[in-house]
Amino acid sequence: MIDKNSKVILDVKGLKTYFKTDAGIVKAVDGIDFTVHQGETLGIVGESGCGKSVTNLSVMRLIQSPPGKTVAGEVMFQETDLLKISEAEMRNVRGNKISMIFQDPMTSLNPFLKISTQMIETIRLHEKNVSKAEALSRSIEMLKKVGIPGAEKRIFCYPHQFSGGMRQRVMIAMALSCNANLLIADEPTTALDVTIQAQILELIQKVNVEMKTAVILITHDLGVVAGMCDNVCVMYAGKIVEKAPTDKIYKFPAHPYTEGLIQSVPRMDKSGEKGKLFSIEGQPPNVIDLPPCCAFHPRCHKAIEGLCSRCNPPTHMLDEDHEVTCWLYGTDQEKSAALKEADARQASKEASK
Amino acid sequence: MAKYVIKRLLGIIPTMFIIITLSFFIVRVAPGGPFDGEKVLPEVVKRNIEAKYHMDEPLLKQYGRYILGILEGDLGPSYKYKDHDVNYFIGNSLPNSMILGTIAMCLAVLFGVTFGILAAVNQNSWVDYLSMGLAVIGISIPLFVICPVLQLVFAMKLHWLPTSGWFKSGDSWATVVLPSVALSFSYFANIARLMRSSMLETLRSDYIRTAKAKGMKRSTIIFKHAMKGALLPIVSYLGPAFAGIITGSVVVEQVFRVPGLGKFFVQSSFNRDYTLIVGVVLVYSMILVAMNFIVDVVYSFLDPRISYQ
Ligand SMILES: Nc1ncnc2c1ncn2[C@@H]1O[C@H](COP(=O)(O)OP(=O)(O)OP(=O)(O)O)[C@@H](O)[C@H]1O
Ligand SMILES: [Mg+2]
Numbered sequence: 001m002i003d004k005n006s007k008v009i010l011d012v013k014g015l016k017t018y019f020k021t022d023a024g025i026v027k028a029v030d031g032i033d034f035t036v037h038q039g040e041t042l043g044i045v046g047e048s049g050c051g052k053s054v055t056n057l058s059v060m061r062l063i064q065s066p067p068g069k070t071v072a073g074e075v076m077f078q079e080t081d082l083l084k085i086s087e088a089e090m091r092n093v094r095g096n097k098i099s100m101i102f103q104d105p106m107t108s109l110n111p112f113l114k115i116s117t118q119m120i121e122t123i124r125l126h127e128k129n130v131s132k133a134e135a136l137s138r139s140i141e142m143l144k145k146v147g148i149p150g151a152e153k154r155i156f157c158y159p160h161q162f163s164g165g166m167r168q169r170v171m172i173a174m175a176l177s178c179n180a181n182l183l184i185a186d187e188p189t190t191a192l193d194v195t196i197q198a199q200i201l202e203l204i205q206k207v208n209v210e211m212k213t214a215v216i217l218i219t220h221d222l223g224v225v226a227g228m229c230d231n232v233c234v235m236y237a238g239k240i241v242e243k244a245p246t247d248k249i250y251k252f253p254a255h256p257y258t259e260g261l262i263q264s265v266p267r268m269d270k271s272g273e274k275g276k277l278f279s280i281e282g283q284p285p286n287v288i289d290l291p292p293c294c295a296f297h298p299r300c301h302k303a304i305e306g307l308c309s310r311c312n313p314p315t316h317m318l319d320e321d322h323e324v325t326c327w328l329y330g331t332d333q334e335k336s337a338a339l340k341e342a343d344a345r346q347a348s349k350e351a352s353k
Numbered sequence: 354m355a356k357y358v359i360k361r362l363l364g365i366i367p368t369m370f371i372i373i374t375l376s377f378f379i380v381r382v383a384p385g386g387p388f389d390g391e392k393v394l395p396e397v398v399k400r401n402i403e404a405k406y407h408m409d410e411p412l413l414k415q416y417g418r419y420i421l422g423i424l425e426g427d428l429g430p431s432y433k434y435k436d437h438d439v440n441y442f443i444g445n446s447l448p449n450s451m452i453l454g455t456i457a458m459c460l461a462v463l464f465g466v467t468f469g470i471l472a473a474v475n476q477n478s479w480v481d482y483l484s485m486g487l488a489v490i491g492i493s494i495p496l497f498v499i500c501p502v503l504q505l506v507f508a509m510k511l512h513w514l515p516t517s518g519w520f521k522s523g524d525s526w527a528t529v530v531l532p533s534v535a536l537s538f539s540y541f542a543n544i545a546r547l548m549r550s551s552m553l554e555t556l557r558s559d560y561i562r563t564a565k566a567k568g569m570k571r572s573t574i575i576f577k578h579a580m581k582g583a584l585l586p587i588v589s590y591l592g593p594a595f596a597g598i599i600t601g602s603v604v605v606e607q608v609f610r611v612p613g614l615g616k617f618f619v620q621s622s623f624n625r626d627y628t629l630i631v632g633v634v635l636v637y638s639m640i641l642v643a644m645n646f647i648v649d650v651v652y653s654f655l656d657p658r659i660s661y662q
Contacts, residue, residue: 062562095568102566107559111658112581121577122567158657171563178567 008076009214010036010059010182015073017051017058020066024288028054028068030238036182041208041215043229043246045222045261047284051238052218053103056184060100061090078181096126099180101188103218105168109159115170116155119143122174142173147199164191172200176207183207186218201228222265226250231321234258237295238287244322254324256302292345294327302328311338354653361649365642369635373423376634377416380627387432387625406432419628428635429628433621439632442617446601447636449521450613453606454599456533458591461540466587468541469548474575476553484545491542500535500608507531517610532609536602540594547590552583581655588655592648596641600633 013033019026029051036042044052057063058070061082075082082093094100102108110118119139124130130138136155143151146169159167168191175183185204189197205228208215217228225232225246232249234242234257242255253259260280282299294300297308308327316329327335388394388402403409407418422429428439468484475481508516514531518524555561556579564578601615614633621629653659 060566062565064557091568091570093568094566100566102559102563104559108563110560110564110578112656113578114657121569125567125569160658174567 006038006040008035009038009078010216011074011076012055012059013074013076015055015058015070015075017054017063017068017070019068021288027238027287027290029058030287030290032073032235032238032240034233034240034243036214036216038181038214039208039212040231041205041217041229043225043232044216044218044235045220045225045232046235048220049284049287050235051287052235053186055235056100056186056216056218059184060094060098062094062100092126095122095178095180097180098182098184099175099178101172101175101183101185103186103190105171105191106164108171109167111159114156114158115143115162119155119170119174119177123177126178139173139177142177143170145176145203146170146173147196148173165193165196168192169196169200172203176203179211180213182214182216184216184218187220188217189224190220204228222261234261237285237290239295239325241296241326242322242324244319244324248319248322252318252322254318254322254329255296255326256300256328257296260299304328307335307339310342311335314338358650361646365646368642369639372638373420373631373635374416376631377419377627378412380625380630381412383625385625387627389625406430419631423635428632431626431629433624433626433629439628442629443614443632443636446612446614446617449519449611450601450606450615451599453529453533453536453611453613454595454601456529457536458540458595458598460533460537461544462587462591464537465541465544466548466584469545470552470575470583472545472549473552473556474571481549485549488542488545491538491545494538496535496539496602496604497608499538500532500605503531503535504608517608519609519611522612528609532605532611535609536598536605540598543590543594544587547586548583551586552579555579555583558582585652585655588648588651592644593641596637596644600637600640 012035015029015032016027017029019028032051032055034042044055046052054063054068058073059075059077059082061070063070070083073083077093077098080089082090085093109115116136116139119142120132120135123135123138124132140151140155143155148154148166148169154162159170162170168188172185172188175185183204188204189200192200201224204215204217207213215228217224219225229246232242232244232246233240234249234255236257242249242253242258244254249258250262253262257280264279280299285295285298287295292312293310294303294308294313297303300308303309304327311327313325313327314330314334315323315325317323318329330338388399394402400409407415410418419429426440428443430438431442434442468487472481472484504516507514508531515525515528517531518528520526520528552575556575561574561579564574569578601613601618603615603619605611606613606615614636617629617633620626621633
């Protein structure tokens with residue numbers, strides 16, 4: 001848990017990561033700001049393809065380039081801009097100060113190396129004075145914590161001898177064995193059944209509380225967010241549309257998209273027609289060549305005619321810690337200025353034709 | 354593993370039997386025979402020769418005789434060179450081709466793998482362009498150009514190496530150099546290109562990203578995490594390539610006067626020298642089958658996902 005005056009350890013400002021593809025420029029992450037405090041658990045939620053993974057890969061500078069490139073922004077981690085330091089300095093951050101659990105457990109472990117090799121090297125890479133035997137026993141300990149039965153023997157297996165869920169747990173064990181200051185967990189429990197899921201989340205929570213490790217938890221599952229996170233960022237089409245403490249977001253969702261997400265969680269206690277689930281209609285947009293307007297407007301039941309489809313929404317603080325990017329909260333002044341700008345844009349476009 | 358090896362070795366027997374049988378009959382179906390020269394032989398002479406080689410017997414009987422011979426390790430007499438049998442030719446020439454081919458292949462692997470990795474790791478830099486430029490040259494320039502150019506430069510102009518000859522025929526050891534370099538060229542080129550693309554693909558995979566996320570050095574990532582996976586396609590290529598290279602190359606052997614097996618591939622078929630053709634085919638396929646077997650074994654060592662029972 002987070003206390004009020006703990007330090008900011010990660011401060012991301014104006015982060016933009018684009019991919020060059022044959023179809024055009026994919027603006028996977030398009031101007032994102034968020035902060036993580038020491039000991040905080042930040043949730044990032046959003047539909048598939050909204051840029052959650054790309055955001056965090058950009059923080060780690062692991063975007064495949066080409067085609068991807070972080071074109072703008074700042075990633076301040078413990079007072080240094082990770083986007084400006086050398087590759088050698090970055091190596092000392094990766095796996096040492098920031099560790100990451102990758103989304104895809106089936107392909108994220110090296111199929112040619114034993115689990116033991118992969119775990120021991122993780123520990124010994126940044127803790128040079130740890131002996132091999134010591135690293136091995138620590139790894140086994142870690143595997144036990146994530147619930148791998150017979151860890152003493154199974155650690156000498158190859159990844160293909162493990163099931164998908166077990167591989168994910170190995171990934172998690174590996175990431176947790178680093179004792180990093182920040183743990184990025186990209187959908188850590190998607191391949192796991194509910195009991196193991198609870199166990200893993202508990203483990204992450206324990207690390208978070210005991211070691212004061214900050215956690216960024218990426219997930220589809222709003223139930224997980226409610227149980228784990230201090231703050232939540234809601235992403236849509238490469239942008240953060242709402243950011244608030246978890247309880248606020250559940251009680252007073254400000255953005256229509258957040259509202260939709262919360263309503264689409266199946267709940268037993270809610271009265272409603274049995275067997276019927278709410279879902280947000282339509283598909284998230286393709287993030288290639290998005291026009292300068294709210295990306296959510298085609299699916300939004302509160303969209304303002306002529307405004308949301310033409311102008312970029314402004315960001316407003318509803319509260320000291322509740323931020324939303326939506327025209328519903330725009331002032332009249334902003335609206336008329338934005339409309340004027342949109343008219344001018346259209347005029348110049350027509351003139352150039 | 355041992356069980357698998359035995360199973361595979363036993364599997365070689367029927368394969369070889371089928372290959373021998375097919376080639377035995379196919380060469381005889383082709384028009385012309387070993388004794389149909391430009392000079393028409395008198396009927397009696399021809400009959401005598403044919404009787405000597407048992408060619409007057411029914412085909413099946415000849416086949417049986419041939420198979421029995423092979424079981425005793427005798428590949429039969431040559432129909433063209435009266436004083437020698439097939440064993441003599443192959444026994445004398447195959448070792449030379451093997452020496453030449455093995456050296457050439459080692460060169461090709463050494464340089465191909467090195468250049469391929471360098472190119473992949475420095476993608477789109479001058480190292481990459483240089484390596485791939487060399488590879489394109491190696492693939493596109495034919496041997497009958499490469500060989501004389503090498504002779505011209507290194508033997509006639511610089512006098513570093515002998516023009517031709519073979520150390521077993523009493524020439525110096527240095528005779529090995531030019532033909533192996535020439536022979537290795539196209540194999541080097543293929544291996545370099547294959548290595549580059551497979552290394553690039555491996556470096557893009559998720560598990561390499563995991564290794565990067567641990568904070569590993571690039572060199573450790575390449576050699577500890579990427580190498581095994583990237584080598585797999587090279588190993589599969591090497592099997593058949595090795596079989597091809599150690600059974601000789603006609604052009605290289607002719608230009609550098611290496612007494613190798615390569616020329617028999619061509620000569621024996623021109624001469625309709627039935628036994629020599631089948632003998633050469635037999636040797637080639639034996640080596641091919643053996644190489645494929647070795648490839649599979651090496652594969653199982655590289656890739657833990659493959660286990661043979
Ligand atoms: N290598 C790439 N080349 C081109 N586009 C890419 C690449 N990687 C990601 N993208 C695009 O970036 C966008 C965001 O992808 P990202 O993986 O961050 O989504 P996500 O929010 O993590 O989704 P999920 O919940 O499915 O994991 C997607 O539209 C995707 O198509
Ligand atoms: Mg993702």
